[in-house]
């Protein structure tokens with residue numbers, strides 16, 4: 199079987215076909231109509247009570263960075279993988295909070311999670327974001343360039359070893375330290 203990425207007209211930057219595995223997938227920006235399916239996939243992939251995690255406190259009531267929230271559907275329209283991003287601040291600087299990213303359990307290990315991350319990060323850069331933060335497993339995210347952040351503190355309880363960052367522009371994390379804060383109002387990329 200051929201893996202082809204079908205890219206929508208509403209996301210012109212991604213108008214290209216890719217082939218690298220089995221299956222046919224369509225990459226789109228998440229819409230309001232996707233909301234319940236996306237939430238259901240997160241419920242399936244994460245432990246119950248996921249919304250009590252510290253990172254959700256930074257997301258509650260804050261609009262997502264809509265251009266970077268992507269869905270990946272198979273040729274039957276079944277949701278296979280999703281990624282969302284939120285704005286936060288650290289030391290008064292704008293930061294992009296990556297996640298949650300989730301791949302349906304029957305499709306994990308096929309490269310879909312990597313695909314969503316590889317597709318969204320260049321778009322984040324194009325939009326003007328300079329630094330990205332996430333809470334996750336370093337052994338997975340280090341392949342995308344994420345490294346443990348020193349001096350960047352997520353709301354408790356968060357294991358500091360899981361607080362990872364990526365500079366989209368060289369040196370973008372230098373001197374950016376302190377508590378991760380919920381965005382208030384519109385956070386312009388930077």
Ligand SMILES: CC(C)(COP(=O)(O)OP(=O)(O)OC[C@H]1O[C@@H](n2cnc3c(N)ncnc32)[C@H](O)[C@@H]1OP(=O)(O)O)[C@@H](O)C(=O)NCCC(=O)NCCS
Nearest residue numbers: 243299300301306307308309310311312333334335337338
């Ligand atoms: C984590 C997740 C997003 C990865 O997506 P995926 O499409 O399954 O992974 P990919 O195909 O891109 O990458 C597969 C590789 O990542 C590794 N990997 C996957 N999850 C990992 C983890 N938590 N820690 C370390 N390595 C991991 C696999 O072993 C595999 O390694 P290999 O390339 O050396 O064989 C997906 O498995 C998932 O949704 N898991 C449940 C929800 C979750 O944990 N989300 C992340 C929150 S931090």
